[in-house]
Amino acid sequence: MKKLEKNSFYVGKLAEGCKICRKGAKLVLLVTGLCNANCFYCPLSEKKKGKDVIYADEMIVRKKEDIIEEAELIEAEGTGITGGDPLIVLDRTIEFIKLLKNYFGEEHHIHLYTATLDYKKAEKLGKAGLDEIRFHPMPTLWKKIEKTKFREIVKKLEIDKGMEIPLVPHMKKETFHLLKVVDDYNLDFINLNELEFSITNLEALDKYGYVAKSDESSAVKGSEEMAYEILDLGLSTPIHYCSSSFKDAVQLRKRIERRARNVAKIYEIITEDGTLLKGVIMADKEKIKEIMEEFEIDENMISWDEKKKRIETSPFIIEEIAQYLPYKCYIIEEYPTADRLEVEITPLN
Ligand code: SF4
Numbered sequence: 001m002k003k004l005e006k007n008s009f010y011v012g013k014l015a016e017g018c019k020i021c022r023k024g025a026k027l028v029l030l031v032t033g034l035c036n037a038n039c040f041y042c043p044l045s046e047k048k049k050g051k052d053v054i055y056a057d058e059m060i061v062r063k064k065e066d067i068i069e070e071a072e073l074i075e076a077e078g079t080g081i082t083g084g085d086p087l088i089v090l091d092r093t094i095e096f097i098k099l100l101k102n103y104f105g106e107e108h109h110i111h112l113y114t115a116t117l118d119y120k121k122a123e124k125l126g127k128a129g130l131d132e133i134r135f136h137p138m139p140t141l142w143k144k145i146e147k148t149k150f151r152e153i154v155k156k157l158e159i160d161k162g163m164e165i166p167l168v169p170h171m172k173k174e175t176f177h178l179l180k181v182v183d184d185y186n187l188d189f190i191n192l193n194e195l196e197f198s199i200t201n202l203e204a205l206d207k208y209g210y211v212a213k214s215d216e217s218s219a220v221k222g223s224e225e226m227a228y229e230i231l232d233l234g235l236s237t238p239i240h241y242c243s244s245s246f247k248d249a250v251q252l253r254k255r256i257e258r259r260a261r262n263v264a265k266i267y268e269i270i271t272e273d274g275t276l277l278k279g280v281i282m283a284d285k286e287k288i289k290e291i292m293e294e295f296e297i298d299e300n301m302i303s304w305d306e307k308k309k310r311i312e313t314s315p316f317i318i319e320e321i322a323q324y325l326p327y328k329c330y331i332i333e334e335y336p337t338a339d340r341l342e343v344e345i346t347p348l349n
Helices: 016-022 064-073 086-104 119-128 139-147 150-156 169-182 202-207 223-231 244-263 287-295 315-324
Strands: 008-011 026-030 078-082 109-114 132-135 160-167 189-194 239-242 276-281 302-305 310-313 329-334 342-347
Touching: 026 064, 064 086, 064 244, 078 086, 086 109, 086 119, 119 132, 119 150, 132 150, 139 169, 150 169, 160 169, 160 223, 169 223, 189 223, 223 239, 276 315, 287 302, 287 310, 287 315, 315 329
Parallel strands: 026 078, 078 109, 109 132, 132 160, 160 189, 189 239
Antiparallel strands: 008 239, 276 310, 276 329, 302 310, 329 342
C-alpha cells in the first residue's frame, strides 16, 4: 500500500490550484447558488443553496468591485470559481474571469468547478482565460459515465482539466467504476474530498446511517478509508486527496490570517488564530468625543462601527475604563471575515 500522509496525499503531479490553496491564497468566488445536479450530499448553506446570489469568500457581492476588494484583502494569488454551478450563469462567469485576469494579470490562476458536462460552454470559459476546470459529474452518472460525453469533452479541451468528487462510502462500487473508466481519459488530475456533514446535508447523510469521524470533526466516518482503497486500484491519473481537517485547518486559517493583516485597525489585536480582539462600548456615536476627552484617548484608538452600531477601541483601553463608564462594555473576539462572526464576548461591567 502506498503511503498516505496525515492530511493529504499526492500521487504524481499535483494540480497547480492546490499549491495556491495550501497557502490560503485562493479567493473562493461563488457565482451563483443555482445548480441542477441535486447531489444528496450538497453542503451549500441555506443562504446560498438554490439562490442566485454571489459571494466572494464570506462577503456578499453587490458590485464587481467587491470581488476585487476581497481578493486584495486576502492577497489572493488565485481564484476558485464555484457554485451552485457556474455554467448556469455562463456570461456572468466569463465576465468575472476577465475581470480577475485584467486586474491581477495572467498569472492569477483561476479554476472552476462544474457539474455540467458541456464542451461548448467549457471551451468558452477557456477562451475567456480560465486556467483549469474541475468536473464534478453528478452521482447518478458515476455508474454509467462511459455513456456520457465526458471522454470527448476531456479530449477536446485545451485547458487543464480534472475531476473532483467526494468519497461516499455507500457508493463505493459506483465510485470505483467511475475512477477506473475515467483513468484512460487523460485527465490531468483527480481530486478526492473527504465527505463532510453540513447543516443542510445532515438529514440526507443521516438516512444512510453516517456518523462523524470524531466529536471534533465534521468528516464522515469511513470516507477517508476509501482513499486508501483507491490508492490500491493502481490508477495512472495523478490523485490528490483532501481531508476535511486539511481544508479547515490549513486553507481557512491561512486565508483568515492574511485577511486579518489587511483589515485590522491600529487598536485591534491579531490573535494566534488570526481572529481580532477589540474593546466595545455600547454607546451612541456622539458619545465618542466625550469618552475621548475624559480618558485622553488618541483619535486613532477609537472609532464608530456603523454596521454593528457601537464604539470600538483597544482591548487594553477598555479594560482600564470600563468600570467608569455608564455603558455596557465588552472585549470581543471576532473573525476578520466580511460577516465578522463573533467567537467570544466577555462582559466587563
Ligand atoms: S454539484 Fe455541487 S452545488 Fe451542485 S448540488 Fe452537487 S454538490 Fe451541490
